[in-house]
Amino acid sequence: MPEPTVTGPSQIQGPEKSTTNPDGSRTVERTTYNFQTAGNTINNTSNVTTTTTYNTDNSVRSTSSTTTTPTEEEGDKESECEKRPNSLGCQELDEPPSGEIPRETKTITYAEESVFGGGSCPSDKQWSSGTLGHSYKLVDWTTLCGYALPARALVILLAIFAAFLIVMPGKEVRT
Numbered sequence: 001m002p003e004p005t006v007t008g009p010s011q012i013q014g015p016e017k018s019t020t021n022p023d024g025s026r027t028v029e030r031t032t033y034n035f036q037t038a039g040n041t042i043n044n045t046s047n048v049t050t051t052t053t054y055n056t057d058n059s060v061r062s063t064s065s066t067t068t069t070p071t072e073e074e075g076d077k078e079s080e081c082e083k084r085p086n087s088l089g090c091q092e093l094d095e096p097p098s099g100e101i102p103r104e105t106k107t108i109t110y111a112e113e114s115v116f117g118g119g120s121c122p123s124d125k126q127w128s129s130g131t132l133g134h135s136y137k138l139v140d141w142t143t144l145c146g147y148a149l150p151a152r153a154l155v156i157l158l159a160i161f162a163a164f165l166i167v168m169p170g171k172e173v174r175t
Contacts, residue, residue, distance in 0.1 A: 006037050024056040044069045121145035 014031035021027060032048045046069060052062045081090035125139040 004040050006040050006042055008035070008037060008042065010035055010037075021053075026054045028052045028054070 012033045012035070014033060017029045019027050019029075029049060029051050032050075033044060034046045034048065036043045036045050047067045048064060049067070050062065050064045052060060054060055080087070084090065121141045121144075124137050124141050126135050127138050128135045
């Protein structure tokens with residue numbers, strides 16, 4: 001497989017930094033990053049910083065400074081394996097052990113569980129006073145279950161309406 005070739009711009013303009021000085025003048029600093037591509041590597045060769053000062057009397061003073069990035073000589077480069085010989089990518093691979101790989105056949109069964117009950121209402125909750133023999137109904141599930149069928153229809157209608165609003169985009173009104 002051939003090695004990839006990197007392409008891209010040879011210069012990138014950095015962000016512009018603007019400051020207002022106490023005397024009213026304005027200083028703008030721009031940095032240009034210069035690159036060199038060779039094969040599959042990109043090297044930053046230099047950075048050129050241009051500082052422009054706009055004085056209050058509309059005169060302009062500009063200075064430029066260049067910072068050169070030193071490059072490594074080919075003889076000084078160490079490979080990654082020389083730097084970190086115990087890393088995973090530099091390990092010697094052994095031969096896998098020969099022989100039969102053990103295999104096993106298992107039968108897996110799945111049975112559906114009824115998590116929410118059998119589709120019927122629970123019995124009403126009762127409380128008896130014990131000494132007086134009176135029984136009081138605490139929770140009337142029969143009445144609440146009677147409201148479940150219309151509430152189900154309402155929830156389904158609201159879900160259909162919400163899906164319609166998601167699928168159909170609204171018309172934008174411009175004024």
